Amino acid sequence: MSRGSGLRLGEIVARLGGELLGDPAVEITQVAPLPRARRDEIGFVSRAAFRRQLAHTRAGAVIVPPELQAEAKTAAIVTRDPYAYFAKVSALLNPPESLVPGIHPDAVVEPGAVIAPGARIGALAWIGPGARIGDGTLIAEGCYIGENVNIGRDCRLYPRVTVYHDCVIGDRVVMHSGVVIGADGFGYAPEDGRWLKIPQIGRVMIGDDVDIGANTTIDRGALDDTVIEEGVKLDNQIQIGHNCRIGAHTGIAGCVGIAGSTVIGRHCMIGGAAVIGGHLEIADRVIISGATAVPSSVTKAGQYTSIYPLLPHREWLKMTVQLRNIERLAERVRHLEKQLAEQQRIKP
Amino acid sequence: MSRGSGLRLGEIVARLGGELLGDPAVEITQVAPLPRARRDEIGFVSRAAFRRQLAHTRAGAVIVPPELQAEAKTAAIVTRDPYAYFAKVSALLNPPESLVPGIHPDAVVEPGAVIAPGARIGALAWIGPGARIGDGTLIAEGCYIGENVNIGRDCRLYPRVTVYHDCVIGDRVVMHSGVVIGADGFGYAPEDGRWLKIPQIGRVMIGDDVDIGANTTIDRGALDDTVIEEGVKLDNQIQIGHNCRIGAHTGIAGCVGIAGSTVIGRHCMIGGAAVIGGHLEIADRVIISGATAVPSSVTKAGQYTSIYPLLPHREWLKMTVQLRNIERLAERVRHLEKQLAEQQRIKP
């Protein structure tokens, strides 16, 4: 585990705000979970449910909400949102490795590519003709940047990212290894039992501050572009079909599949392995539970779910047999209702 | 968006058939959706549902079925299947980039590989000993072509495709970035709580005109080969286990998983994120809905589905509790039936 350079509590509060209880000279070198934090580390408790961690920690300091500040046995930073504060402290203590600009002699930069002087191109990367790479951007080892791709400033493309021709990437975009941006969408017209390919002539447009996890794929548009708006966070192994639009600041967990031409709103949260059909609209601030299939549009904010109950295999078998017979069951209930109604009619 | 070289309507109809209504000299440079098409672009309407687009378009021409030809306000090409026709026009206007044959000086071609003179090997690609690459085939940047792999003519392997040793690829096969062909299948024999690996000594055989999407994986066979027949179209992030056979002209959407030794028929359509168990047989012309689990063979053509209903989370909770109690519910209905039958027996 890397160890950042230390910061005093006083410096932390000066930079990030919050109220400090305790000695501002205490030096913190790393963040850690409270149960194993050491004297030079800082942890956090965000909810009363974890208050017990405050009593036993050996951390040098804790980040707590006002309602728990009395329970801290160590130095404490009091703030309304300890988790967000913790994220900021960790970012201070663990800054991304600083970039040494330059082009590795084993990179291949084709004539006509424009690499900003403050960018870094790793070994065995390939930069196509007409591509533009902004200042402060890292194109790590083995990446492929296609013809006429435009990548902004301060991006970080980890090793072996592929960006197909003509795609446009904003500033501060992070892409992890194995990401593929701009491969052809899955578009075919059937004719006489065969598939005719529809040329995919759109692009992928990625906004600022988007993060994309390992082995995620985003297809280029068929005619129009596929668009990922600013601030979207995508986990690993997500598939986004052609002509989708993902609204700003939406977060999508791993293994999600989104079929073509679907528009997802802003500030949505899509749980892991959810499956979203094609040509749908999902409103802003919709939460889709993990492992949930979405076959139709969702027009109203809120949480939506479709998960079949998990059971021991034998119980599952029995429940499932009953479900398969549910129409028959409803029929029997209808019959009972009729019989009873008849009885009551007959009764004097 | 790239702009192909233009074609006159007269030339298009001469090449592709259909009946032209209007000026054959109108020049078309690109395809586009009708609502945003411009004077040098052509769009299509395949169904009456979209007829309104005909009235308002600024396109230079439209492709329409006979029943809508009277509604075209512009030049029109009349054909029974406008979508397939549109695909062909787009293919004419957007031909794949022409291939400049040759081996990039930064490619690594091991001794004993045979590269046809009309093939192109990109920078940072690796071609193993005994591999054969056919004429007109592109092996793009960063691909890995294993020992003794045989790749046919006019294939297009996008950057960073991996083909393991001994696999055989037909003609006109397209593979997108991150595809892995011929990795070991998942074969282990349990012994004393450990797993003994079964060497995977089969190959992957891919027929002509197969397309494979980004990050899709197809495992080599355990003893026999894994086979993808001609004309199969695979989307992104599909996993095909060892010893599967996918029948000709079947289309499979993204994120589908197919376990080992399953045989899928010809002309099937498998929806996105479907999961198909191992050692099954799926008949010809079967349609599996997206997000559907297939735990047993399907012997008859038709569409099959298994999707739990999507509901607002609270309603889902309630419905799911009822489902868990369905056996008890059936028991109560049985009890009611018995009681009622008894009443009727008792009645004088």
Next chain:
Amino acid sequence: MSRGSGLRLGEIVARLGGELLGDPAVEITQVAPLPRARRDEIGFVSRAAFRRQLAHTRAGAVIVPPELQAEAKTAAIVTRDPYAYFAKVSALLNPPESLVPGIHPDAVVEPGAVIAPGARIGALAWIGPGARIGDGTLIAEGCYIGENVNIGRDCRLYPRVTVYHDCVIGDRVVMHSGVVIGADGFGYAPEDGRWLKIPQIGRVMIGDDVDIGANTTIDRGALDDTVIEEGVKLDNQIQIGHNCRIGAHTGIAGCVGIAGSTVIGRHCMIGGAAVIGGHLEIADRVIISGATAVPSSVTKAGQYTSIYPLLPHREWLKMTVQLRNIERLAERVRHLEKQLAEQQRIKP
């Protein structure tokens, strides 16, 4: 299909045990399924269900359990577990290609990397500063081994594997193409509708004898490490979130997603495309069926399932409508029960 060097039946039994019935001089060059095995090949039957294969095979020898030995028409090796024995025979006949140590001149090994003299580094691989590669280990073409990564002995990293900085890999670990180890976990704190990244400062620790399939991703820990214990076998396209721990000798089939901080026991079997939620505990020896969603912890060994029934689409529609009405159905049953109870009370 490669052909190993031959072994006589006598040598096989001398090395692997079992009782030989027949001529020890029979030479076997390969394993094969009995229905197509030839005279120089060996097959197996593990269960009476397949006994008919014994009568018709042309194999040179068969591996059978004691209860079927009388039915063998050929030379036979009798053993209690024919499948495990078959795995071992195949391993003898199909040893992994022997490694020629050395660093390919087109590999990039940064200063400060330590490559054991018996390791092999393929062309276009990149080995970062401070990385250590053990004896007998293959780092194939196009792999990326990050700064300070430690990889043990006799590992086999197939082409285009990525291991991020600081991760630790045991001995005899196999990773297939497209694997990404140690990318950032999906950790963000929400603040004012935006996502603050939590730096991911843990590592991935992989034990001995772990196999990892193509395009599988395992994220580095947020604060602590992500741990894969010894003997775990992972298929293709699996996603394992940050801070997970997978217990020793657990096997996980393709396309499984496991969300962050989940702990899975030892000797578990997780079926293909299962989805396991975050922060859960799965006990030892749990079997999760394929395509099953696991939203809560499983504390007891046994098999667990959640699969909605597969039906022809129209029947599925009807069943699903009934399910959506199940609360109303239960209400009607309650009403019937009340009516009947009332009737009985009224009755003289």
